[in-house]
Amino acid sequence: MKPAPRLPEHPPRLWKDAEPRKAYDVVIVGGGGHGLATAYHLAADHGITNVAVVEKGWLAGGNMARNTTIIRSNYLWDASAGIYEHALGLWETLEERLGTTVMFDQRGVLNLAHNLSDVREGKRRVNANQLNGIDAHWLTPAEVGKLAPVLDVSERPRHPVHGATFQPRAGIAKHDYVAWGYARAAYELGVDLVSDCEVTGFTQTGGRVTSVSTTRGEISAGTVVLCAAGHSAVLAEKLGVRLPVQSHPLQALVSELLEQVLDTVVMSNAVHVYVSQAHKGELVMGAGVDPHIGYGRRGSFHVVEEQMAAAVELFPIFARAHVLRTWAGIVDVTPDASPIVGPLDAAGDNVWINCGWGTGGFKATPGIGDVFADSVAHGRAHDLVAPYALERFTTGRLIDEHGAAAVAH
Known part of the structure; x- marks a missing residue:
């Protein structure tokens, strides 16, 4: 058996917790892997740096800190294989991209x-x-x-x-190193990372969400992005939307x-x-x-x-x-064991949601960060997430991955 690798050391301070400003072009709710990766790709790939990531606890302290770090792409259906294989390809170059080890x-x-x-x-x-x-x-x-x-x-x-x-x-990675890598890279590009900042409500005007109410003040937002995993249904309910989650x-x-x-x-x-x-x-x-x-x-x-x-x-x-x-x-x-990714039209024309990953969220982190940021930046769903629109639960175009997700992974 090969010996366990020695863990590398990280500098003690990778980013500073920001005091939230009055307004941002994009407010991302949820400071886990998906929220941080989305913020990073918005800034790195699309030049959108006036972004805040707000997290009610500590950064990456939710499911990102509680998962079991398995990474694979061997899913049955084409839509699932597409997003997870895209993610796996990005995992293979992630250390070079972020300039830090993630121990993949x-x-x-x-x-x-x-x-x-x-x-x-x-x-x-x-x-x-x-x-x-x-x-x-x-x-x-x-x-x-x-x-x-x-x-x-x-x-x-x-x-x-x-x-x-x-x-x-397939394999495993060091989950906290992944989160720290994305957080540091996003911070260096100008993204504000705001912890201990719980979202308590939203202000909706004229078919849009104009501001986000938090325990650290009111924040005006051009676009609102929800990446809150298990608490997504709670946030959507504050927007008057009942999710099938x-x-x-x-x-x-x-x-x-x-x-x-x-x-x-x-x-x-x-x-x-x-x-x-x-x-x-x-x-x-x-x-x-x-x-x-x-x-x-x-x-x-x-x-x-x-x-x-x-x-x-x-x-x-x-x-x-x-x-x-x-x-x-x-x-x-979700009922078909597949995520919901795309515009949350019922809440306004500037709200996007990424949720419903069940037990498969960690492995998708680089891939969903990349394509979700692309979707938000261009105002239309990327081809790899288009099948995951919320409307599939009314059209019947489900992606039933229960066979691939019968055991947590």
Whole structure:
């Protein structure tokens, strides 16, 4: 097994928290990965620098700080493959673009098959991926065992491994380094980053939103961009729009620091767990979302218990590991398990929304930042996000990725 890489050090101060000004060309609500990436691309690619990113807590302290950092593009449908593959291509050059390390480690992702249905679905996905130019392969149990020797690929488990899809270019990154990189780059281009600034309402005049009310004062806005993940429905309701989005806690956990034993990411829908080993050595594990709707960040004990049982079934050696800590984020889930990206016309002709990524938001960060900024700058949806318009829920042109998102990822 390869040794864990040494973590690079960052300077102690990358940006300064701004005092919000009275007016901006663009106000982005939500200082997570998507909000910061959108702000960066607006400034870097379109010359729009009179931008404020307002965050009710600390910058990148929501889902960006609570995700499990898996990056992949092996989605089934063309629309999903398009945006995630675009993002993966940008991940591969992100350190050069931002001028900082993000520790993107292309160790590959295995999606295990445990029954005939899994095998058929996996091979279907591989074929669809290859047609879209995405690196995807079908592996036998023996080949899976070579990639992940600590995985039990014998016939002993209750759900034996019958094969797996494998995407070699997939991997993990250091989530806080990604956020800091975008924040620093946006700040250096003139974007104001405003933390501890909760949005409490909006002023609408003549079919437009003219200002954003916050706990740090009223801010006039030429364009309003909502990138608030699990709290998007709450913000949209303040604008008189009811989104087809539900918010659920999503739990994950890490073990104590261990020697490197797992050099790839392993995901299983049937056993319902996914596992990777972080750069420092801890095992990072997660499963599906809690079934209840809510905004709590602790989740339910039985979900942790079930994902531990699943992990030990797949990796018997992990029974000796100790859980160090658990946490939860708030994910926003749509009926077709795909995001909503585009103009929020019902709220005014200058409001844009980016939400509904469920458990897949982190991996999309560079791609959605790029194309969402392009959409806002030009006043029309970029081709890669055009299928994700809110109107698809009335036209019936859904993008049903439930098969790809049955386990959190």
